[in-house]
Amino acid sequence: MRVEKFSIPLKTPLSTAAGEIRERRGFTIRIDEGMGEATPLPGWTESYEECRETLTEIDDPETALADLDDRPAARHGLSLALMDRDAREEGVSLFCRLDDDPVEEVAVNATLGDSSVEESADAAHEAVENGFGTVKCKVGARPVDEDVRRVRAIREAVGPDTAIRLDANGGWTREEAGRALAALAEYDLEYVEQPLSADDAAGHRELPPIVPIALDEALAGRTVAEIEALADAADVFVLKPMALGGVDRAVELGRRLENVIVTTTIDAVIARTAAVHAAAALGIERACGLATAGMLAEDIAPDPAPVRHGTVAVPRGPGLGTDGPWDGGGFDA
Incomplete structure (x- = not known):
């Protein structure tokens, strides 16, 4: 090893x-x-x-x-x-080993960080021009009213046919979340991810059912049984293989829950490619959060699963389908 x-x-x-x-x-x-x-x-x-x-x-x-x-x-x-x-x-390719009937291509979303109204709209428009059918915008770091203005500008920039997701990373209080959801409902959002803190399952259950809710951080550190117990607290579950302890666990959980997507924790190419295999094995039709290679200034190996026009083709080679230089000045374990 x-x-x-x-x-x-x-x-x-x-x-x-x-x-x-x-x-x-x-x-x-x-x-x-x-x-x-x-x-x-x-x-x-x-x-x-x-x-x-x-x-x-x-x-x-x-x-x-x-x-x-x-x-x-x-x-x-x-x-x-x-x-x-x-x-x-x-x-055999890993995704074929994980499932007998996997999909061969995975749709992915573009991720927009927290930025001004104008910058958010411009980034969303550019993503659609590059072929993305879904954009995900970070919210929760600014006042609710400003985030609402950002979402309004994004919807105007991308038109009615592009799916918009928001990710608050647990940044809202219950009062802020309720106010935000009420103001955002008119913009036809696919969902709002983790509006409340990870430990507030009761709060998520009590949010008004006017915008679909997704859970992400709330899944970290929990067992499969504990996550299944959250099934009534959200409409969508975001599976991060790195946070769940492995691709095997993400696939197991994805088979137990309805309405899941797979995302990365902005990983390097090996883990990112593994997440693509997990999404393919689960046959996910929603866009997954796997278009994160472009956020990195460099990588540890060539990318065998690049994003093209909002989709990723799953590598067909043996295993992950990726190879890497192993000259990182590491240590033996």
Whole structure:
């Protein structure tokens, strides 16, 4: 087992209600020919140092998975390396190994960070010009009235046929969320993601049913049974394999719940490609949050699943279908 560290800056910091993301630091994992990635993001996963310590202490990758429930990023990387290895040995693509009848192409949304009214509208218009049928805008970091103006401008910029999603990253109070949903209902939103804090399941259940609600952060750190218990608190569930502890867990959960999408935590190419395989295995028709490569200033390997006109073709090669240079100055684990 070989573990190497990496650090990738974002082209432009991504502003959210939960804070600003400037870089993604993580680890690549190689087991024989299998490749995995552990890219922690505090708030969704363990810290970078906790992930590093966990990976360096693993002696037997095959048996270590059972002890990593509280280290989702580490478990994601390890389980992915094992799955990729096994799929490569069988000579099949990972998404075909995960499901007998996967889709071969996944629709994806464009992500707009927190920005001014004019900048938000311009970014949304550009996304539609580039072929995206769905745009997702970060909200919750500004006053509700300003976010409403931003959404109005986005709808005017993209027209009636483009789906609009909002993501508040838990940034609203119950009062703010109720006021925001009432004001936003006229803009025909696909859903608002995580309007309240992750631990406020009761608040999500009590929100007025005027705009569909999605849960994201609320799923992090929970068991499958605990997440299933939230089925009445939202209309859509956002599955982040890195936060859930692996592609295998994301696919298992996606089969248990209705109305799911798969997104990344702005990962590097290995984890991002794995999320594409997960979405394909689940046969998801909604646009998924997988068009995040363009947010990175660089990457650790060539991208085998680039976004073209708002969709991603799933790699057909063995395993993940990606290869990478393993010269990151890492450490043996």
